[in-house]
Amino acid sequence: MINIAVLGYGTIGSGVVEVLKINGDSIEKRAGNKINVKYVLDIREFPGDPIMDILVHDVNVILDDPEVKIVVEVMGGINPAYSFVKEALLKGKSVVTSNKELVAKHGAELLDIAKERNLNFLFEASVGGGIPIIRPLNNSLTADEIVEITGILNGTTNYILTKMTEENLDFDTALKNAQDLGYAERDPSADIEGHDSCRKIAILSSLAYGMQVDFEDIYTEGITKITDIDIQYAKALDAKIKLFASSIRSDDEGVFAMVAPMMIKAEHPLYSVNDVFNGIFVKGNVIGDIMFYGSGAGKLPTASAVVADVVDAAKHFGKNIWTIWSSKKLELVEIDKVRHRFFVRVLKNKNSLNEIKSLFAEIEEVPNVIPEEYAFITPLISEKEMEEKKEKLEGFLGSIRVRFD
Amino acid sequence: MINIAVLGYGTIGSGVVEVLKINGDSIEKRAGNKINVKYVLDIREFPGDPIMDILVHDVNVILDDPEVKIVVEVMGGINPAYSFVKEALLKGKSVVTSNKELVAKHGAELLDIAKERNLNFLFEASVGGGIPIIRPLNNSLTADEIVEITGILNGTTNYILTKMTEENLDFDTALKNAQDLGYAERDPSADIEGHDSCRKIAILSSLAYGMQVDFEDIYTEGITKITDIDIQYAKALDAKIKLFASSIRSDDEGVFAMVAPMMIKAEHPLYSVNDVFNGIFVKGNVIGDIMFYGSGAGKLPTASAVVADVVDAAKHFGKNIWTIWSSKKLELVEIDKVRHRFFVRVLKNKNSLNEIKSLFAEIEEVPNVIPEEYAFITPLISEKEMEEKKEKLEGFLGSIRVRFD
Numbered sequence A, B: 001m002i003n004i005a006v007l008g009y010g011t012i013g014s015g016v017v018e019v020l021k022i023n024g025d026s027i028e029k030r031a032g033n034k035i036n037v038k039y040v041l042d043i044r045e046f047p048g049d050p051i052m053d054i055l056v057h058d059v060n061v062i063l064d065d066p067e068v069k070i071v072v073e074v075m076g077g078i079n080p081a082y083s084f085v086k087e088a089l090l091k092g093k094s095v096v097t098s099n100k101e102l103v104a105k106h107g108a109e110l111l112d113i114a115k116e117r118n119l120n121f122l123f124e125a126s127v128g129g130g131i132p133i134i135r136p137l138n139n140s141l142t143a144d145e146i147v148e149i150t151g152i153l154n155g156t157t158n159y160i161l162t163k164m165t166e167e168n169l170d171f172d173t174a175l176k177n178a179q180d181l182g183y184a185e186r187d188p189s190a191d192i193e194g195h196d197s198c199r200k201i202a203i204l205s206s207l208a209y210g211m212q213v214d215f216e217d218i219y220t221e222g223i224t225k226i227t228d229i230d231i232q233y234a235k236a237l238d239a240k241i242k243l244f245a246s247s248i249r250s251d252d253e254g255v256f257a258m259v260a261p262m263m264i265k266a267e268h269p270l271y272s273v274n275d276v277f278n279g280i281f282v283k284g285n286v287i288g289d290i291m292f293y294g295s296g297a298g299k300l301p302t303a304s305a306v307v308a309d310v311v312d313a314a315k316h317f318g319k320n321i322w323t324i325w326s327s328k329k330l331e332l333v334e335i336d337k338v339r340h341r342f343f344v345r346v347l348k349n350k351n352s353l354n355e356i357k358s359l360f361a362e363i364e365e366v367p368n369v370i371p372e373e374y375a376f377i378t379p380l381i382s383e384k385e386m387e388e389k390k391e392k393l394e395g396f397l398g399s400i401r402v403r404f405d
Helices: A011-022 A024-031 A050-054 A059-063 A081-090 A100-116 A134-140 A155-166 A171-180 A195-209 A228-236 A299-315 A353-360 A383-392 B011-022 B024-031 B050-054 B059-063 B081-090 B100-116 B134-140 B155-167 B171-180 B195-209 B228-236 B299-315 B353-360 B383-392
Strands: A002-007 A035-041 A068-073 A094-097 A146-152 A239-250 A254-265 A277-284 A288-295 A339-347 A373-377 A396-403 B002-007 B035-041 B068-073 B094-097 B146-152 B239-250 B254-265 B277-284 B288-295 B339-347 B373-377 B396-403
Touching: A002 A011, A002 A059, A011 A024, A011 A035, A011 A299, A024 A035, A024 A299, A035 A050, A035 A059, A035 A299, A059 A081, A068 A081, A068 A299, A081 A094, A081 A100, A094 A100, A094 A299, A100 A195, A134 A195, A134 B134, A134 B299, A146 A195, A155 A171, A155 A228, A155 A239, A155 A277, A195 A239, A195 A254, A228 A239, A228 A339, A239 A396, A288 A299, A299 B134, A339 A383, A353 A373, A353 A383, A383 A396, B002 B011, B002 B059, B011 B024, B011 B035, B011 B299, B024 B035, B024 B299, B035 B050, B035 B059, B035 B299, B059 B068, B059 B081, B068 B081, B068 B299, B081 B094, B081 B100, B094 B100, B094 B299, B100 B195, B134 B195, B146 B195, B155 B171, B155 B228, B155 B239, B155 B277, B195 B239, B195 B254, B228 B239, B228 B339, B239 B396, B288 B299, B339 B383, B353 B373, B353 B383, B383 B396
Parallel strands: A002 A035, A002 A068, A068 A094, A254 A396, B002 B035, B002 B068, B068 B094, B254 B396
Antiparallel strands: A146 A239, A146 A277, A239 A254, A277 A288, A288 B288, A339 A373, A339 A396, B146 B239, B146 B277, B239 B254, B277 B288, B339 B373, B339 B396
């Protein structure tokens, strides 16, 4: 029997307890041992819940109990999760977490501590909910140099953009709708401003390129500026707007990373990732294009990924599972130099088509959705050039990056 | 340094040598050791090719060399691959293979031999080419009971069906096209009759349900009966026809498995898997729906999967990687009992709509593509019922199973 402790009895924590109950027999078979939840830590009480018998309010009960071999941290946030996790590792316990903030900020350090002590620090559930992506990056794509990871990594924003597209809603209505269904928080900024996606692409990039990618370095733009009119233009182009979290490596220039809305067409493997689903596209230099798709959030899918990590930790007592992620910092390419095509809207009465054409050399005109506007797609230009040209455009209404290849 | 031998210098074998060369440095880092190809076995000569220096024609040179720790079997076919692989394991070498026929037929036995000797028998490349699916089933989906695996597992048939759909080609022209491009063999029967998909779903099912699924037990129907008229009907329904390889488990009835063309709509995660790409949909009882997508064949993607297995074997010397696949035979549900909806075409002059309606109780009429035909979709009925009703339909032209949920 292997004793574990669950820190946090919220949605995911209760899901972990539930999954261990539902599939206990097959999990025991795969782990080679019965997994027993010895403690649940939470500051709250849960009267009538069977876990009341094992509920503790003091983390030291768990940290000081040598019988606890694996600590499952599903509280979220940096504090006190970071100190609990670090202390658990220092006391010889392997740790499994779903906490993307913790992993993005302190992953390299916690991996190092685990490695020194022949323990494991596992975090499959921190990105893509139930989708297996961390372990495939670590153990399956080992013959490849990764050259691109692009994900739809946030279910809330994908739901909002899907509703705006399918039901012609404006942003505020779609957000309200997501909040009513519990897909968005009352304070939705971490999702809609792209911060959640930013942490997740930082984790994936660190694992893919083997160096620390600091999430603070990643240019991040949310979906709050996307309007129902933008969506109409996208439809006129047979395109969709998705919140992409990308990192791309080229031999010449290095790695750039960015979270931003992107216009894509049906040829892109992520085009049909809708609603609250997530999708992660990976390109390797020999494997070519692959894509992983599934529930990016939700109680049971996320708990499934947490429990799979518990099984892996149980199978690897005394043996650290190697990852390529080192604490050496990866300096990202300056955002100014990154090149995209841009979909642009401007007011007709402020610009002539000739002026626009002479500014961008070559444009692809987009069928009009609003009679008072010109809409067009620029050639491939750098972010810096785009910024400069924006200044010169009178009546600039907005722009969205485009990936139509 | 770890010495390996490659059995077979065809497309995949030469790909393996190439991948080890292109990405040698990062592979060494991940494997913890340099991977050295000490021998290549082939009956042919390759004048001018650098591998001539290490080419051997006698497998015993490899089997008798204790320095060879991993044998890579990429010859294909059962004989002599089976005896070479078995002998290699018996001589204490781990084996990596891309050979779906070998794995489907002898996988359980070879896994047992590897297990007894603390070796590994790995076969990621046998299903889905470069797509990581074997390792995720084994190591990532360990918290779940798998309830369904459905794959588009054969690139050739997917290419033919895609061309029939996108370019309105008939079957023979699309097949010819695939042969000209090297996507289909001169004798294409293993692909177009579904035998290739059948072996692959047998492997995935054995791994998912933990018992031996014999490929001979799986009902298998290819795409040779699909006509350009069927494709036109599918388009009229906003649907596509895909060759599905499925196994589905229900608590009441057990597992059924089937390879057959299926009509699906855009809601299905495999709808946008086109051309030579493969996609594998997995449903777990807690993780929900996930999907893996990528190149199902091709020299470098397949070689990438083979080399990833070599890395895994190198990291697990003396330690068998556990799989759930046991040699105990899984008795599949009789095909007669399996239920689907069916798209059906009949000659108008032989049947009245009333007769059809009274035969099926309830039908969904399909807009006419051919004026002389009735086309409709049946309610959910068993294969046996469908067979019986077919007999009663005069001028029956064909049927295709439908999954519109």
